[in-house]
Each structure stands twice: as structure tokens, then as C-alpha cells.
Amino acid sequence: MFELIKRLFQSEPTSRNQANERLRVVLTHDRMNVSSEVINQLKTEIIQVIARHFDIDGTPEVNVVSEGRNAALDINIPIKGR
Amino acid sequence: MDKKLPESKVIVVTSGKGGVGKTTTVANVSSALARVGYKVAVLDLDIGLKKLDLLLGLENRVIYDIVQVIEGEIELKKAMVKDKRFPCLHMLPAAQTRNKADITPEQVKDVCEQLRPDYDFIFIDCPAGIEQGFQNAIAAADQAIVVTNPEISAVRDADRIIGMLLSAQFDDDDIGLVVNRLRPEMVKDGNMLSIDDLVEHLSIDLLGVIPEDKNVVISTNKGEPIILNEKSAAAAALNNIAMRISGKEVEIPTFQEESVLQKLKTFGRKFFSTM
Numbered sequence A: 001m002f003e004l005i006k007r008l009f010q011s012e013p014t015s016r017n018q019a020n021e022r023l024r025v026v027l028t029h030d031r032m033n034v035s036s037e038v039i040n041q042l043k044t045e046i047i048q049v050i051a052r053h054f055d056i057d058g059t060p061e062v063n064v065v066s067e068g069r070n071a072a073l074d075i076n077i078p079i080k081g082r
Numbered sequence B: 001m002d003k004k005l006p007e008s009k010v011i012v013v014t015s016g017k018g019g020v021g022k023t024t025t026v027a028n029v030s031s032a033l034a035r036v037g038y039k040v041a042v043l044d045l046d047i048g049l050k051k052l053d054l055l056l057g058l059e060n061r062v063i064y065d066i067v068q069v070i071e072g073e074i075e076l077k078k079a080m081v082k083d084k085r086f087p088c089l090h091m092l093p094a095a096q097t098r099n100k101a102d103i104t105p106e107q108v109k110d111v112c113e114q115l116r117p118d119y120d121f122i123f124i125d126c127p128a129g130i131e132q133g134f135q136n137a138i139a140a141a142d143q144a145i146v147v148t149n150p151e152i153s154a155v156r157d158a159d160r161i162i163g164m165l166l167s168a169q170f171d172d173d174d175i176g177l178v179v180n181r182l183r184p185e186m187v188k189d190g191n192m193l194s195i196d197d198l199v200e201h202l203s204i205d206l207l208g209v210i211p212e213d214k215n216v217v218i219s220t221n222k223g224e225p226i227i228l229n230e231k232s233a234a235a236a237a238l239n240n241i242a243m244r245i246s247g248k249e250v251e252i253p254t255f256q257e258e259s260v261l262q263k264l265k266t267f268g269r270k271f272f273s274t275m
């Protein structure tokens, strides 16, 4: 009973949520045949290339998004205007 | 007895990870279809580690095996083991003292072509793994059933297998997902992946859901198909899968019961409404 009342009030992620979170990442990377390491490296390189030509303004984002079994790179890099 | 359907279907049951319930699924779904009069052949391709004969309770009736058939030592028809309880069910045993590399995908295709005219359904029990044994098992199949457990390691392997099936001859529509060993009470408590979670991760259609059920072990001990047990939830689930494979449009029971919390809330509502 105490367990139940405690659960009602705490919002810790359940092990099911954690499993879902981990699976989302690992399946996306498995399907693309890359590791998190490679994705992070890619992120750094993309931002470096852009920074050579533009002034980056704010936080650049490079993420892998998946739609069903397909994945895409979602790149959002804010550029400073004149 | 004659076959019922004009076209026969070859269905491979696979998973990647071992021990998730492939052989249990093959044994029971094939028995369920044979029970209602479909002509069913089951092929054990787990060469070297055979178990299908045990699950069907046919281990004492095995004389020849698939490797002997392929090597031309014995006629295919003579090697098929007949099941006394289900006259429409025939099994082609695996060889226990040979290797997966002793046969080729082409040879399995050839066996299936020979069986097609006599059977409505041909089920192939695939070994765990993604190597030669897997390639042999999928080569002849029109459709694939991917069995998984609600557990991250099994889901990851299932995803790999689905990828490999999609790069082989299978389309999305040819692949069905079976979730085995679901424990609804754990899902409700937030401690197990749910059916919806699994379907979302794997992006293939759901064919069936089999709950964790101790009757599976009891039936296996006895060498009896579980589908004959009227009281078993797993039996109901396996019969449901068989019906869906035969083309009946029945709903999938997903065994999502109310959680303790939910029950408590309902109780609270009822309790207070009487005051």
C-alpha cells in the first residue's frame, strides 16, 4: 500500500520508459549501421564546415530522426544575419 | 484427405535471439491448423539442435531426417512423420548429428516445391542466429513470422532479422510479429515493454500476442500441443494466431488487464459513489 502511494506521487521514469528510450536510440543506430560515437563525430564535422562559411548564431542541432524503419538527419543551424 | 486451399503457403518462424518461442509457436499453430482440417507440413531446420519433434511429442516416431532426404538416401514422403492425434499434420525431422552447413537454401526450396501440391501450409522452424541456418530457413518462404519477447535484447535481434527479411524476398505485408511471454501485470506497473511499444519500434504488423503461461511448460513436459488445453491463455492466443493465418478476421486479444492502481481508482470511484 505504501509502495502504491509512493508511486502515485513520484514521477521517476519507469523501467519501461527507460527501455523504450534506449531502444529508440539503439535501433536507429543499428539500422544506419553507425554508433553514437560516429554520430557525434559527424555532428562536430558538420558544424565545423558550416562555421567556415557562416557565423553560427545560437545552438546548432544535428539529430537522427526516424520515421518507421527509415531514418533521416535533422540539421538545424541558425545563421547570424547582417 | 485432400488439401483445402488452391495455393499453398510456406511460412518461416524466426527470431534472431534464441529461446523466445519459435518452436512452441510452430508446433502449436501447425497443430491448430491441422486440427481444423488444413493439411500442414512442418520442417525442422534447426539441424544439430532439434526440438520440434519433442514439442510435438513425436520423438519416438522419427526414423529419417531432412538431410537424408536432401542427399537422396530416402524418399521425401517416407521421411514425413505422421501425427496420430492430427492426421493432417506431418513433420520432416531435422538431423541431430549433422550441421546447418550440410544443406543449402536451394535444396530447401526444392523440398518445399515438392511438398506444395500436397499441403495447405508448410511451416519452417528456423534456428536462432543470422547465419547459414537462417538463410536456409527463409529461402523457400512466402511469409515470415518474427517471434520476440517484450525485452530489449530480443527486440534488437528482431529488428535485425526484420531488416534482413526486407532485404531478402519479403515485403512489409509478408512479415507478421508475434509477441511471446507477455506479462500484462508488469506492463501495467511500468516494468515491461507493451505491445504498442513493440509495434512502434519494429514497424511491422502484429499477428499475435502470447502471454507468459506455466501451462506451456506443463504441455511441453508431456509432449502435448498446448492448444488442446481449454483453460490456458497461451492456448487461446495460439489458436487465435492459427485462425488469423487461415484468413479469419478475428481480433487479437492483447491481455492488457487493469493495473492494481487502475483497480484501486475504480474501486475508489465505486466506493465513494455509494456514500
Ligand SMILES: Nc1ncnc2c1ncn2[C@@H]1O[C@H](COP(=O)(O)OP(=O)(O)OP(=O)(O)O)[C@@H](O)[C@H]1O
Pocket: B015, B017, B018, B019, B020, B021, B022, B023, B024, B025, B046, B051, B126, B127, B128, B180, B181, B182, B210, B211, B212, B213, B214, B216, B217, B220, B234
Ligand atoms: N508463453 C510462454 N510461457 C511460458 N513459457 C514459455 C512460453 N513460450 C515459450 N516458453 C518456454 O520457453 C522455452 C523456449 O521456447 P522455444 O523452444 O519455443 O523457443 P525457440 O525460440 O524455439 O528456442 P531456440 O532458439 O532454442 O530454438 C521453452 O522451455 C518453452 O517452454
Ligand SMILES: [Mg+2]
Pocket: B022, B023, B024, B046, B051, B125, B126, B127
Ligand atoms: Mg526452436
